[in-house]
Amino acid sequence: MTAPVLILGATSDIGRAIAHCFAAQGYPLQLAARQRSRLELDKADLEIRYGVSVSVHEFDVLAVETHADFVQQLPQQPAIVICVVGLMPDQKECEQNLPLALKVMRTNYEGPAIVLSLFAQRFEQQGFGTLVGISSVAGERGRASNYFYGSAKAGFTAFLSGLRHRLAQSGVQVLTVLPGYVNTRMTEGMKLPSLLTAEPQEVANAIFTAIAKKKDVIYVRPIWRWIMVVIRSIPESLFKRLSL
Amino acid sequence: MSSPLVPRAKKLAGWGRYPVQTCHVYCPRSESEIMQLLKSGLPFIARGNGRAYGDSALNREATLQMGHFNRLLGFNPQTGQLIAEAGVLLADILDIFVPRGWFPLITPGTKFVTVGGMIAADVHGKNHHKEGSFLNSVDWLDLLTAEGQVYRCSPSENRDLFYWTVGGMGLTGVILRAAFRLRPIETAWIRQTTHIAKNLEATLDLFETFEGVTYSVAWIDCLAGGAQLGRSVVMLGEHATREELPAKYRQRPLQTPQRHKISIPVDFPNSALNSLTVRAFNQLYFHRQQRKAGRSFVDWDTFFYPLDSLLGWNRIYGRRGFVQFQCVLPLGAAREGLAALLHCTSAAGAGSFLAVLKKLGHSQGYFSFPMAGYTLALDFPMSQRTLKVLDQLEEITLQYGGRFYLAKDSHLTPRRLRQSDSRVETFVQVRNAQQWTVHFASEQSKRLKL
Structure with missing residues (x-):
């Protein structure tokens, strides 16, 4: 019997796509989100479609003090943990509303890093397992239009890179996913260039393949790697005068 | 998480790609998000996969894309x-x-x-x-x-x-x-019997003779005129039982071979479908079917969804798109009425690529399309001439007491719809009384004053 895949943030569009992708390959699933009731419909859907077993769990990424219990109380230890949690409100709103800014920083960095640390501990002991963090290209360089979100994702990316470094000899895979634009609720109403915008299914498939190939860091659409090379290489003196 | 539902302006069309409208598209993920739109008081229409041919699932002000409700x-x-x-x-x-x-x-x-x-x-x-x-x-x-x-x-x-x-x-x-x-x-197979009918009379006779068969449909060569008017290939089918299957399929009766899929990646030139190419296609198809006449086993996908393997087949009609025409004529008037419709199509040389004839039974829906009789579906590349042909076909339908399938329509007028169907007035009354008119409208319902 295969160990399950745990998806943190399973009500999101990317979370749902990942659930379908793994269930289609026969993996049992553990779906976790803040509102457990919202997962019940997905549980029914996934079980009927793919005949896999699905359990649902309440998980509040901001309540870091509950994370240890959450990990402890899972009915079965997952083999793969995928953290899809993310929050990206309007930057201007964050500038005016600092509690919201704090929530962005905590949701995108603090919570995911803490919960993945707990799994890292267990995976390291058993000598296998896969930890996947969905970070963001926004974390590659802070920009005026998005720096609360971007800085938190930068922290998360650095965390994942450090964790990978630590676990490199232990047999545990740590995968950083940098999706670029994705057509989801988060980006609804934004004008996104179609060439740079992935569908949630693409993100899910890319993760599935990257796990199989033991990758470390992936950009979902390869073009983003080159875009970010350029964006990172612009001198700060010039960068600060550009509108990006 | 109940952020306001934001629309995105998007060019939308039905499967016929005519008309194309820029619509404000909302993509709700929960009932409460649909409620938001309802409370805004903006009339809107829900849209599924956009396979109605005309403007049934378009509303410029607010179209509700239901794609996230897919569990x-x-x-x-x-x-x-x-x-x-x-x-x-x-x-x-x-x-x-x-x-x-x-x-x-x-x-x-x-x-x-x-x-x-x-x-x-x-x-x-x-x-x-x-x-x-x-x-x-x-x-x-x-x-x-x-x-x-x-x-x-x-x-x-x-x-x-x-x-x-x-x-x-x-x-x-x-x-x-x-x-x-x-x-x-x-099994996943259909036991199919194919008959060739040399004209309309023979086609309808086949439908009457094989009334007891579960599945039946006729493909009509609507460029054939004169004595051959209404010549067709009639396909009959039943779900095959395991015992009936040839030995090679019997082991895994619910598995069928993957169908080869072809994508139409670009729009064909508007002139690609003309009476010459359609005539050639029809001749070819007719003769191929004639050779195959008799009994065979066909997988469910091929039998029920013959065109689905041509992904994006609507692009064959070119950038201007195409229109479908589908009506049903009551049993008593069917023979004469169908002859008149086919005459009109054949005489116009407009070349309907696909012409499908099918016997219908009664229906219970208060506003459903089917009634006991024969339904004919035709499609034409969009052009000025096509609009004239549609006018004629609609008038003929009225003359024989038929009615129209709104899922295919992008051309009817309020007057013709009301003439064809006495239920329309009641539907409009109920819509008004129940406040449906305030909240639910499509480009089609606006056009037809529903």
Whole structure:
């Protein structure tokens, strides 16, 4: 019997796509989100479609003090943990509303890093397992239009890179996913260039393949790697005068 | 997480790619988000996979894309009852359930439709004369109505709402989910018998003779005129039992070979379909079928969804798009009326690429399309001449007491619709009385003053 895949943030569009992708390959699933009731419909859907077993769990990424219990109380230890949690409100709103800014920083960095640390501990002991963090290209360089979100994702990316470094000899895979634009609720109403915008299914498939190939860091659409090379290489003196 | 629902401006069209309209598209993920739109007071229409041919699922001010409501919620293997959200694709249902020995009780001629769309248009299939329209397979549906309430509707509960909604073209509320029945099948194969009919008379005789057969449909060569007017290939089918299957399929009777799929990646030039190419195609097709006449075993995908393997086949008609015309004529007037419709098509040389004839039975929906008689579906590349042909075809339909399928329509006028169907006035009255007019409207309903 295969160990399950745990998806943190399973009500999101990317979370749902990942659930379908793994269930289609026969993996049992553990779906976790803040509102457990919202997962019940997905549980029914996934079980009927793919005949896999699905359990649902309440998980509040901001309540870091509950994370240890959450990990402890899972009915079965997952083999793969995928953290899809993310929050990206309007930057201007964050500038005016600092509690919201704090929530962005905590949701995108603090919570995911803490919960993945707990799994890292267990995976390291058993000598296998896969930890996947969905970070963001926004974390590659802070920009005026998005720096609360971007800085938190930068922290998360650095965390994942450090964790990978630590676990490199232990047999545990740590995968950083940098999706670029994705057509989801988060980006609804934004004008996104179609060439740079992935569908949630693409993100899910890319993760599935990257796990199989033991990758470390992936950009979902390869073009983003080159875009970010350029964006990172612009001198700060010039960068600060550009509108990006 | 209940952030406001933001629209995106998007060019939308039906499957015929005419008309194209820039619409404000909303993509809700929960009932409460649909409620937001309802409260805004903006009239809107729900849209599934956009397979109605014309403007049924377009509204410039607000189109509600139901794609996120795509979950299967329950299946009962004792009764074959499937509960699904409105945005679930029939193609998904088939992929999942055919290998498990189940098939939809009623299916239209494409699998790229949603559950909500099938209910709104009360679609029919090749078995309508025997088993009725999609309505007959629906046990219940949940409808979000104008007052912001969700009602469970069935033949026994909120009965009127049920019968107005199935076939109501999305103009009674938002269909959220439904329970409908699948039938058990022993195999994924259809035992097909093909007959050649040399003219319309012979075609209709075949339908009458084989009335007892579950599935029947005729493909008509509508460029053939004179003594050959209405010549056709009549295809009859039954679900094959395991015993009937040839030995090579019997081992794994629910598996069928993958069909080769072809994508049409670009628009064909507008002139690609002219009377010459259509004539050539029809000749070729007719002779191929003639050679195949007799009995054969056909997989379900090929039998029910012959065009679906040509992904994007609507692009063959070029950038201007095409229009479908589908009417039903009552039994008594069918022979004469069909002859008149085919005459008109053949004389115009307009060259309908596909012409499909099918016998229909009664229907129970208050506003459903089917009635006992014969239905003819034609399609034409969009052009000025086509518009004239449509005018003629519509007048002929009226003359013979027929009515029109709104899921195919982008051309009718309010006057012709009312002349064709005495139910229209009642539908409009109910819409007004129930405040449906305030909240639910499509470009089609505006055009037809529904």
